[in-house]
Amino acid sequence: TKPNIDQTAMLVKTYACQRRTPLKHHNSFLTEALEILSQNAEYNDNEGRSVAFRRAASVLKALPHRVKNMEDLRSLPCLGDHSQRVIKEILEDGSSREVESTRQSDQFQAMKALTGIFGVGVRTADRWFREGLRSPDDLVRTGQQLNRAQQAGVQYYDDLQKPVTKAEADVISDIVEKAVRAVLPGAEIRLMGGFRRGKDVGHDVDFLITHPEEGKEEGLMPKITNWLEEQGLLLYEKTTRNSYLEKMDGPARAPNNMDRFERCFSIFKLQTGSETERAVRVDLVVSPYSQFAFATLGWTGSKLFERELRRWAGQEKHMSLSSHALYDSKQNLYLRAKTEEEIFAFLDLEFIPPSERNA
Ligand code: DCP
Ligand code: MG
Numbered sequence: 001t002k003p004n005i006d007q008t009a010m011l012v013k014t015y016a017c018q019r020r021t022p023l024k025h026h027n028s029f030l031t032e033a034l035e036i037l038s039q040n041a042e043y044n045d046n047e048g049r050s051v052a053f054r055r056a057a058s059v060l061k062a063l064p065h066r067v068k069n070m071e072d073l074r075s076l077p078c079l080g081d082h083s084q085r086v087i088k089e090i091l092e093d094g095s096s097r098e099v100e101s102t103r104q105s106d107q108f109q110a111m112k113a114l115t116g117i118f119g120v121g122v123r124t125a126d127r128w129f130r131e132g133l134r135s136p137d138d139l140v141r142t143g144q145q146l147n148r149a150q151q152a153g154v155q156y157y158d159d160l161q162k163p164v165t166k167a168e169a170d171v172i173s174d175i176v177e178k179a180v181r182a183v184l185p186g187a188e189i190r191l192m193g194g195f196r197r198g199k200d201v202g203h204d205v206d207f208l209i210t211h212p213e214e215g216k217e218e219g220l221m222p223k224i225t226n227w228l229e230e231q232g233l234l235l236y237e238k239t240t241r242n243s244y245l246e247k248m249d250g251p252a253r254a255p256n257n258m259d260r261f262e263r264c265f266s267i268f269k270l271q272t273g274s275e276t277e278r279a280v281r282v283d284l285v286v287s288p289y290s291q292f293a294f295a296t297l298g299w300t301g302s303k304l305f306e307r308e309l310r311r312w313a314g315q316e317k318h319m320s321l322s323s324h325a326l327y328d329s330k331q332n333l334y335l336r337a338k339t340e341e342e343i344f345a346f347l348d349l350e351f352i353p354p355s356e357r358n359a
Contacts, residue, residue, distance in 0.1 A: 110125075182227055
């Protein structure tokens with residue numbers, strides 16, 4: 001027999017990495033509202049509050065039905081008082097006053113526009129907002145000092161605002177494969193991020209690159225970017241070197257979502273017609289083969305899913321998970337893995353395929 005709604009709710013686990021979260025779900029009318037409040041908290045540098053709203057939204061994404069009344073929420077985890085108030089108002093009145101006034105607010109709109117510029121984080125955007133600036137045009141008009149990334153961000157702002165389609169990501173995949181094949185035969189390339197989770201649009205295209213012979217991947221990125229540069233395909237690139245050292249980064253390091261792979265933040269020039277082209281954000285990451293499973297897991301997302309995996313590892317398993325390794329603090333050793341499945345197993349988690357990591 002089919003479980004009733006309350007029984008379904010009881011089955012919803014606390015950590016997002018214990019749940020299956022499909023891309024399309026039944027509660028966008030609630031999750032979009034909660035995510036506005038999460039985003040606004042992030043703009044106000046309130047990480048705790050931001051994560052709380054994001055977790056609440058994520059629980060609703062995992063439900064197999066549309067929420068109809070507050071009864072449906074009984075026994076669900078991660079729904080704090082504030083989230084419940086917002087949900088109640090939307091269920092009763094069709095919208096939440098707090099969400100709507102946030103959405104309309106000068107600060108929210110300006111922070112969205114300013115942090116939407118490639119190379120601009122919350123801190124910089126907030127400083128500009130307090131100086132009275134509201135948009136990329138304002139930055140140009142008032143002659144703000146911009147670093148190289150931000151200059152590119154302003155220059156290609158309109159293109160980078162447009163979602164990247166899966167079709168465009170596939171074209172970029174072919175280009176990246178060609179580049180990598182040309183400079184290192186035998187290398188493996190994997191499409192990561194939202195597209196690996198089955199999204200049909202994204203804000204950028206993420207790739208992970210490795211070679212089965214450990215060591216062959218060293219120094220690979222400059223070769224790739226040179227090749228792309230020679231073909232006239234790059235509008236911007238900044239490469240950061242691999243700075244991961246197991247001894248330093250493993251057990252001693254606080255859980256952090258920034259990894260230390262050789263990485264290239266770039267903007268590609270993509271041909272979209274015989275006379276037309278557009279700018280697309282592309283991230284390239286190179287991983288040693290021995291870390292490839294961890295890098296794959298860490299670069300598939302979603303961001304909340306990743307965050308919850310690390311929290312689960314630390315709080316429930318006394319392990320420390322990063323995109324490089326899994327360290328077991330009880331046994332004082334690194335757990336080696338060749339596949340994502342093995343990592344889930346080490347963590348005592350049921351394997352969740354990428355298409356159901358849309359937490
Ligand atoms: N990632 C992470 N934490 C970060 C940045 C990235 O865990 N601070 C991981 C998870 C993401 C992946 O890297 O899924 C790629 O990051 P994106 O910002 O590109 O996120 P998505 O690809 O998921 O979304 P989008 O479709 O907007 O590109
Ligand atoms: Mg992405």
